[in-house]
Amino acid sequence: MPFADEVRPVAVSDYRVSWPEEFGQLADRLRGVVGHHAVAIDHVGSTSVPGLAAKDCVDVQIRVLALEPLVELLTDAGFRLRPEAWNRAEVSAGVTCPKLVFAPPVGERATNVHVRLHDGPNARYALLFRDYLRAHDDVRDAWGAFKKRLSATVSDIFDYGQIKAPATEVLMAGAEAWVASGGGFGFGGTQH
Known part of the structure; x- marks a missing residue:
């Protein structure tokens, strides 16, 4: 749940070209904070997918050996x-x-910093979500349209997340099928 200063209605906007740069600035800052503890710092979530409509909240994943x-x-x-x-x-x-x-x-820009174990299935999941949508424009566009329609009728962030969760599982089943069929996903130590 958001802290009191973060409470606002859910709003999904068109992709913003500033999101990768904002991630880069945040990643540099986080690298200075966590130093050698970070195996990788990844741009994840919807703002990491060029062309995808998203909430204006940059999601960062820090992969570590210990939380x-x-x-x-x-x-x-x-x-x-x-x-x-x-x-x-x-x-x-x-x-x-x-x-x-x-x-x-x-008072800073909306951000979620996710800290996950480097080789954990949840770290892989976040990267697979990103890479699958980057590789499939039709799926990306359909996912963005779904989120825009949902945010137009559900303004509470908790309710929005609860409704979106089962749809995310359907999306990720497609992502896993993509990997199984030889898709280009490689779970490794890259950052972007």
């Missing part, structure tokens, strides 16, 4: 650890995976 050291480093830098249970663990490929999610410091 715990990041709590103090990020909170000392002003990032706020999200307290909800679903921001501490998620199920990917039938496996419950630990994670941490941080909100930006008060």
Whole structure:
């Protein structure tokens, strides 16, 4: 759930060419905060897919070998650890995976900083979501249209997420089929 300063109605906008640059600036800042603890820092989520409509919230994934050291480093830098249970663990490929999610410091641009184990199925899931939509313009456009229609009728972020979750699973079934058929997805240490 958002912190009080983040509460606003859900709004999905057309793709903004500024999102990759904003990610790059945030990634540079995070690299300075977490240093050698980061195996990789990835631009994930809808703002990482050129041409995809999205909420104006940059999602960053920091892949690490251990989650715990990041709590103090990020909170000392002003990032706020999200307290909800679903921001501490998620199920990917039938496996419950630990994670941490941080909100930006008060007054800064909307951001979610996801900290996941480097080789975890949930880290793979985030990268597969991005890469599948980057590789399939028709799926990207349909996903963006779905999110725009949903945000036009559901303004609460919790409700929006609850409704979107099952549709995301359908999307990801297509992504897994793409991988199984020899799609170009490679789960590795790259950052973009």
